Amino acid sequence: MYREHWPLVCGYLLRRTRDPHLAEDLAQETFVKATRAFLGHRGGSPAAWLLAIARNVLIDHVRRRRTELPLPDPDELGVPPMDMAGLDVRDALARLLPQHRELLTLVYFEGFSLMEVAAMTGPLALLRQDRRLAGPQGLRRDVREHHLIPEFDPKRTRRAVRLGILRTAAVVLAVLLVVSLAAVFGSRLIQERGDRERRMVDVLGTALQLANPGYVIQERECCDISLTGMSFTVDVRPERAMGGFFAGADAQALRVEQDFFGRVQAPPLGHATETSLTYGLYNVGTGNQPKEDMRKVITRLPEGLTALAVVEPARPLNAKDLAAFLTRTGLNAERIVYENRPRSTPITWSMYQLGEGPGEEDDLAGFRRWVGSLRDHDEHNLRQFGLDLPRLRKSAADGLAYAFVTNATVGGLRKIIDDPEVRTVRVADVTYDLQRP
Incomplete structure (x- = not known):
């Protein structure tokens, strides 16, 4: 198990910590805890079990390093006000089915790759979900149903594109006309100066x-x-x-x-x-x-x-x-x-x-x-x-x-x-x- 799953566990921790040495230490600790808890393993995917332990080890490491410090005034930090669109997204996630919400959270919030999610939930879990509702499409549909973003209007889009092309063409033609007139009259003025003719x-x-x-x-x-x-x-x-x-x-x-x-x-x-x-x-x-x-x-x-x-x-x-x-x-x-x-x-x-x-x-x-x-x-x-x-x-x-x-x-x-x-x-x-x- 160690040789087979070491790259998976260590790679996950390395992406989260950005520190190779720390990732190796946490991976070692993960396998130590896995060895101690092996008798409690109830079967299923070993990779999902190991990644769950690695996640807990990483959380424990972050908690150990956390120190209590007084927070400065948000204005001094230049913290922007909370984005209402972010709240809308979280509300939309809360309305999704649990299995959909879990998959999106693991991939887009927790940072797991699709291979890691498949290892944690099983490779068939993703396929069993209804494709119409699964993933970002389900989230987008749910958001549209609550009028968080406007519906896509192909006719309006084509009309806007045509209008943009017409405006660009009009500007280009106007510039060419001005340049041509300037060249014609400028050339005539230069060549007619004095008694040149x-x-x-x-x-x-x-x-x-x-x-x-x-x-x-x-x-x-x-x-x-x-x-x-x-x-x-x-x-x-x-x-x-x-x-x-x-x-x-x-x-x-x-x-x-x-x-x-x-x-x-x-x-x-x-x-x-x-x-x-x-x-x-x-x-x-x-x-x-x-x-x-x-x-x-x-x-x-x-x-x-x-x-x-x-x-x-x-x-x-x-x-x-x-x-x-x-x-x-x-x-x-x-x-x-x-x-x-x-x-x-x-x-x-x-x-x-x-x-x-x-x-x-x-x-x-x-x-x-x-x-x-x-x-x-x-x-x-x-x-x-x-x-x-x-x-x-x-x-x-x-x-x-x-x-x-x-x-x-x-x-x-x-x-x-x-x-x-x-x-x-x-x-x-x-x-x-x-x-x-």
Whole structure:
């Protein structure tokens, strides 16, 4: 009996005392008393008999250690007032059947495990109880019958859950709406500060034109603002000789975009897009299409045609000399080449650049004013268009015209190409002037 039931008895005492040494001492005392009282054992479960003795031994031990001390005032101890729910539970226990009350008391108040209760009352005792009344369910039902807790209402619970979900969804949607509105209006206020819209067109639109001198680029619409950036729309068509008929399909609408931080990632048309005029500008300073060859080309053309041509003077001209040359020849410089960059797209300028308008200042003054408005942080965007600040600033500072683009009749070009101050004339396009009688 000792070897078989020692773990059960010692485990019970250890859970109650929380002291291994004390539990072993009390277990020893339990078996001593059991040995003395063995003759009085009436049969039944030895485990239940031993646990009953162990319980009495534990009670005797607690009584021996108990000392009489005066109790302090409950207010000084911070003792909370007696919980009325605890009294209700005890009243409910008192109304249970004795066998039910004994089982609940042993498990929930005395701290015995189910195995120990089974050993004390017999393993069949628990099974013989009516499951409808046994255990906590019987206690809960008895408590409900006396209106100690409210009945569970599934409909009310589902309604409360649905209401909670709706309230949470409404709060989330309201927060998302507020955040979205704040983001939209905040982004717009930030991006519209100062003259940022107009400057975007001046810088990016002009850079697009400089990068693609073979095209006519005109502003269509400005400006679209979104959470992620700003944009404007331009109409683009190849530069052609004046006076011909241009179908509307020749022009296409393109969007120039910058992100929230003012940076361009992929400009429309890229840069150095090739047209017949672009090829003529590539050859400035190369010696290609010399005067003798171009004289033969111009001689073959009917005299009444209007031609788009690149005129390259024998030497670079400053602003004063260029003005004198244009006055003497009667030509109009629609675009001036301010950079000597053979076999590449040179820097060109016109007073009709995108964002510009005809005014009192000449081409060079407008070019210098635009370059002077550029800032170091524009370098990234300029490089996206194949430009950079050092090149632009040097060309503006030098102010030398290496060539210019003009519209003239073929008859006028025959005179210009024989001028000793002209190196060559490269014809890019010709057409009949439908407006001239």
